[in-house]
Amino acid sequence: MTSSPRLTIDIGKLKHNAQTITTRLAKRGISVTGVTKAILGTPSIATLFLDAGMNRLADSRIENIETMQTARVSAEMTLLRSPMLSQVKRVVHHCHTSCNTEISVIKELSVSAQREGRFHGVILMVELGDLREGIMPEDLLDTVKYTLNCPNITFKGIGTNLACRCGVVPDNQNMTRLSELAVSIEDALNIEVETVSGGNSANLKWALSDQKVGRINNLRLGESILLGCEPLHRQPIDGLHQNAFTLNTEVIEAKMKPSKPIGTIAQAAFGHPPSTTNRGTVAQAIVAIGQQDIDPFGLKPSAGIHVMGASSDHLILESNRNTLRVGDDVTFQLNYSALVRAMTSPYVSKIFR
Numbered sequence: 001m002t003s004s005p006r007l008t009i010d011i012g013k014l015k016h017n018a019q020t021i022t023t024r025l026a027k028r029g030i031s032v033t034g035v036t037k038a039i040l041g042t043p044s045i046a047t048l049f050l051d052a053g054m055n056r057l058a059d060s061r062i063e064n065i066e067t068m069q070t071a072r073v074s075a076e077m078t079l080l081r082s083p084m085l086s087q088v089k090r091v092v093h094h095c096h097t098s099c100n101t102e103i104s105v106i107k108e109l110s111v112s113a114q115r116e117g118r119f120h121g122v123i124l125m126v127e128l129g130d131l132r133e134g135i136m137p138e139d140l141l142d143t144v145k146y147t148l149n150c151p152n153i154t155f156k157g158i159g160t161n162l163a164c165r166c167g168v169v170p171d172n173q174n175m176t177r178l179s180e181l182a183v184s185i186e187d188a189l190n191i192e193v194e195t196v197s198g199g200n201s202a203n204l205k206w207a208l209s210d211q212k213v214g215r216i217n218n219l220r221l222g223e224s225i226l227l228g229c230e231p232l233h234r235q236p237i238d239g240l241h242q243n244a245f246t247l248n249t250e251v252i253e254a255k256m257k258p259s260k261p262i263g264t265i266a267q268a269a270f271g272h273p274p275s276t277t278n279r280g281t282v283a284q285a286i287v288a289i290g291q292q293d294i295d296p297f298g299l300k301p302s303a304g305i306h307v308m309g310a311s312s313d314h315l316i317l318e319s320n321r322n323t324l325r326v327g328d329d330v331t332f333q334l335n336y337s338a339l340v341r342a343m344t345s346p347y348v349s350k351i352f353r
């Protein structure tokens with residue numbers, strides 16, 4: 001029978017989302033690289049990304065790319081996170097391309113690629129204000145020159161990543177800057193910058209507006225396809241499914257309890273507990289899942305049920321009316337942070353529909 005907790009993944013809805021976004025962006029001259037990290041490189045989802053018209057796949061973790069390679073998912077694979085020096089050999093072996101910001105890493109990629117008798121593509125990531133990975137713009141040209149001189153390394157283009165660390169919004173200003181950098185490389189070195197990758201799901205609003213796209217010809221998309229929403233304000237994207245993933249959990253305790261803890265309060269299992277007000281007696285239920293498997297405040301229960309908190313393996317709910325019973329199934333929608341943890345947890349079974 002059905003196991004609990006379980007994450008149900010609707011392949012049809014994901015395919016619709018992937019096709020819709022890919023088609024909309026194609027009209028703007030922008031290709032889509034499907035990002036598989038939130039789904040751990042699950043081959044069936046990676047395959048539907050390709051069926052939907054994406055020409056490349058990318059992941060931040062070499063393990064996920066190896067999973068897809070082993071399953072014979074046939075696509076160009078890009079490592080999104082700068083390779084660890086300790087993993088350079090694996091990266092050259094399993095990825096066609098990697099995103100890079102450090103000369104010492106590119107040098108080792110070149111050494112490994114020569115040893116393997118392969119060519120490895122390099123996309124140079126540029127810092128445009130979000131202060132995560134990226135080469136400072138004034139150092140970009142020298143890094144391109146260095147890359148072009150590395151044996152068995154192919155310079156594939158440039159990219160940037162915004163919004164992930166500091167929430168910096170992709171806009172005309174930073175996207176124009178990226179286009180200008182591409183043009184300045186071409187003018188200075190008389191080469192073609194093939195890929196200009198503008199960013200992640202946070203770029204969609206800009207990319208689908210009526211602003212000129214300039215030289216931007218690629219986006220790397222994960223969250224928007226999986227959850228059907230844009231990550232800047234977490235608003236639903238028109239025409240996409242927001243419920244391709246559903247989490248089911250099981251009630252293991254249901255009791256009327258005081259809303260206010262009794263006794264002296266210190267730290268709880270996950271730091272300082274939220275302050276509580278006395279709301280009298282409430283209908284409390286515990287479902288068998290916890291911080292180890294999900295982000296409790298990234299779960300959206302159905303109307304009338306509220307998430308109150310969680311320890312490693314207990315999630316506390318309150319319901320407006322005393323309706324939850326032991327053994328009941330409680331359904332949730334998930335945000336990105338709850339989804340990545342549920343996908344990663346070995347305690348949550350994954351059901352494909």
Ligand SMILES: *Cc1c(COP(=O)(O)O)cnc(C)c1O
Pocket residue numbers: 035037060080081161199200201202220221222223224231
């Ligand atoms: C995770 C990641 C992406 C995809 O981000 P989404 O918000 O899931 O679309 C793109 N680029 C880089 C460098 C990433 O690390």
